[in-house]
Amino acid sequence: MSSPPASARTGSRPARRTLPPGLLFALPFLVLFGLFMVWPMAQGLWMSLTDASLSAHDPSFIGLDNFREALGDEEMWRSLGHTLLFTLFSTVPLVAVALGMALLVHTGLPGQWVWRLAFFAPYLLPVGVVSLLWLWLYQPDLGLYNHLLGAVGLDGVAWLSDESVAMWAIVLATLWWTVGFNFLLYLAALQAIPDHLYEAAAIDGAGAWRRLWSITLPQLSRMTGVITVLQILASLKVFDQVYLLTKGGPNNSTRPVIEYLYDVGFTGYRLGYASAISYLFFALVLLASAAQFAVLRRREKQS
Amino acid sequence: MTTTHPPLHGTGETTPTAPGRRRPARGTEPHARRSPALGQSRLARVLALAALLLFASTWLLPLGWGVLTALKSEQDASDPEHWLWPRSGFTLDRFSEVISRGDLPLWMFNSFAVATAVTVLTVAVSAMAGYAFSRTLFRGRRVLFALTVAAVLVPPQLLIVPWFRQMITLGIADTYAAVILPQTVAPVMVFILKKHFDSLPRELEEAARIDGAGHWRVFWSVLLPLSRPMLAAVAVFVFIGAWNNFLWPFVSTSDPNLMTLPVGITAVKNAYGVQYAQTMATAMLAALPLVLVFLFFQRQIVKSVATTGLGGQ
Numbered sequence: 001m002s003s004p005p006a007s008a009r010t011g012s013r014p015a016r017r018t019l020p021p022g023l024l025f026a027l028p029f030l031v032l033f034g035l036f037m038v039w040p041m042a043q044g045l046w047m048s049l050t051d052a053s054l055s056a057h058d059p060s061f062i063g064l065d066n067f068r069e070a071l072g073d074e075e076m077w078r079s080l081g082h083t084l085l086f087t088l089f090s091t092v093p094l095v096a097v098a099l100g101m102a103l104l105v106h107t108g109l110p111g112q113w114v115w116r117l118a119f120f121a122p123y124l125l126p127v128g129v130v131s132l133l134w135l136w137l138y139q140p141d142l143g144l145y146n147h148l149l150g151a152v153g154l155d156g157v158a159w160l161s162d163e164s165v166a167m168w169a170i171v172l173a174t175l176w177w178t179v180g181f182n183f184l185l186y187l188a189a190l191q192a193i194p195d196h197l198y199e200a201a202a203i204d205g206a207g208a209w210r211r212l213w214s215i216t217l218p219q220l221s222r223m224t225g226v227i228t229v230l231q232i233l234a235s236l237k238v239f240d241q242v243y244l245l246t247k248g249g250p251n252n253s254t255r256p257v258i259e260y261l262y263d264v265g266f267t268g269y270r271l272g273y274a275s276a277i278s279y280l281f282f283a284l285v286l287l288a289s290a291a292q293f294a295v296l297r298r299r300e301k302q303s
Numbered sequence: 304m305t306t307t308h309p310p311l312h313g314t315g316e317t318t319p320t321a322p323g324r325r326r327p328a329r330g331t332e333p334h335a336r337r338s339p340a341l342g343q344s345r346l347a348r349v350l351a352l353a354a355l356l357l358f359a360s361t362w363l364l365p366l367g368w369g370v371l372t373a374l375k376s377e378q379d380a381s382d383p384e385h386w387l388w389p390r391s392g393f394t395l396d397r398f399s400e401v402i403s404r405g406d407l408p409l410w411m412f413n414s415f416a417v418a419t420a421v422t423v424l425t426v427a428v429s430a431m432a433g434y435a436f437s438r439t440l441f442r443g444r445r446v447l448f449a450l451t452v453a454a455v456l457v458p459p460q461l462l463i464v465p466w467f468r469q470m471i472t473l474g475i476a477d478t479y480a481a482v483i484l485p486q487t488v489a490p491v492m493v494f495i496l497k498k499h500f501d502s503l504p505r506e507l508e509e510a511a512r513i514d515g516a517g518h519w520r521v522f523w524s525v526l527l528p529l530s531r532p533m534l535a536a537v538a539v540f541v542f543i544g545a546w547n548n549f550l551w552p553f554v555s556t557s558d559p560n561l562m563t564l565p566v567g568i569t570a571v572k573n574a575y576g577v578q579y580a581q582t583m584a585t586a587m588l589a590a591l592p593l594v595l596v597f598l599f600f601q602r603q604i605v606k607s608v609a610t611t612g613l614g615g616q
Contacts, residue, residue, distance in 0.1 A: 022439025040465035
């Protein structure tokens with residue numbers, strides 16, 4: 001640091017001339033944070049108020065025109081609808097199946113590491129591998145699933161090119177890919193349930209079914225809340241697997257809102273408009289977080 | 304960012320499953336003991352085993368089909384009549400073709416380099432910031448920490464457009480730096496590590512203080528050694544995320560020599576789309592590194608996901 005002119009120093013104590021050690025520790029993070037989080041956020045907000053584009057001309061200020069356009073943009077609403085639909089369709093099985101898997105594995109049956117590997121390994125695969133694999137599984141003439149349907153005498157399905165099936169096919173692939181994460185969280189929660197609860201129940205003569213309903217599930221309810229929150233927030237951001245499996249098709253019938261803003265920004269070159277959509281979507285994410293935060297808080301108070 | 308699960312959401316409470324040192328997650332034991340939940344009923348155990356086998360085979364089936372295809376010739380892979388058993392037997396030729404083409408090893412190297420750099424930078428920077436927020440006083444500390452916690456909610460996907468322009472402005476478009484730097488900002492990791500440092504007892508560092516140790520000594524020689532499991536958990540999580548990240552590397556690189564694994568293999572799909580056996584050989588080889596790592600470090604990875612994945616809740 002260059003030393004400030006003497007006149008500026010008169011009011012402050014001499015120790016203030018060097019940065020406080022705490023700030024020095026936080027500095028590397030704060031620099032990166034400012035550069036790659038705060039600045040882009042601010043720039044995005046500014047761009048959303050201009051007609052900025054990837055082509056050369058200088059952006060000019062257009063006020064809230066982008067937002068006004070977005071609110072009347074049918075494709076925007078349609079893609080937002082797909083994102084919400086995906087979130088709804090994916091969250092339910094991703095929580096329920098994970099819970100089922102964890103309850104089954106937690107019974108202590110032999111082969112623990114095999115079960116864990118089977119359920120969690122897909123989560124470790126890059127999305128590129130997942131999409132190549134599922135494109136091949138869903139291949140209409142040669143893919144495994146239509147072969148299996150054929151083997152039991154059913155007609156093949158146009159998994160990714162039939163508008164009424166494509167979204168479900170994406171949900172199925174996503175379930176396979178990411179359920180292992182929720183499964184591990186549930187497993188950890190199950191193992192944290194104190195044994196004495198079960199011992200007391202056993203003395204009272206409660207059967208296995210009874211113990212599941214009156215001890216295990218209530219003890220897991222907080223974890224279920226947390227996993228559901230995390231899953232909804234993760235599902236809202238869906239893009240990669242949709243883009244790689246269907247490119248948002250057929251007929252844009254699966255295109256999520258993040259792909260729409262990608263299309264608008266990088267294919268349509270309208271960076272300003274894409275930024276406005278980003279901010280509208282961000283508002284939705286914040287709203288979802290706030291609602292869920294309130295729900296979790298209330299549940300906490302009740303217990 | 305994999306679309307799936309960015310760790311998220313700190314509300315400031317601790318659950319019994321949080322990374323507590325007092326209650327180590329028992330899920331890390333290779334053989335959990337018989338659960339009291341199921342009891343002695345033989346029928347229940349048989350039913351549970353049947354359900355587990357059904358689930359596990361359904362989950363392993365896609366990978367099995369991928370490996371099976373990769374072991375066939377191209378003709379056999381696209382033969383609708385003999386779709387299960389290849390007529391001309393199994394072969395490893397697709398794997399050797401893929402490896403000798405050379406781009407897969409390059410992408411793996413790129414992914415490894417990028418993920419390692421992201422992990423080292425993120426862990427170092429976040430641990431220091433966590434220490435600053437937990438153990439020091441400076442003006443603006445509370446505001447800066449509140450900003451950091453709020454930033455946990457920002458989906459990185461929304462920043463790609465500004466990031467893209469920023470890389471051009473900074474003059475690092477289409478370089479390793481452009482792929483790496485934006486990924487190193489992980490507010491949630493700062494939050495997790497700050498809470499972790501908060502949970503460590505202060506007696507030890509007070510002793511060091513009396514001996515004249517400054518902040519750096521306390522951080523480096525007292526707190527970090529105590530935090531190895533937590534740092535490992537954070538590192539594993541960051542590494543998996545960076546290794547699998549698709550959108551930002553996809554947007555920020557156009558030079559084929561900079562492509563990471565997830566980006567590269569999807570580019571190949573477009574070029575060799577009809578060669579199913581070779582495509583599957585590529586995919587299975589690309590899947591291998593992290594699955595192998597998981598086999599060797601299952602315990603640590605399970606723990607890392609269980610603690611870090613919740614965002615420190």
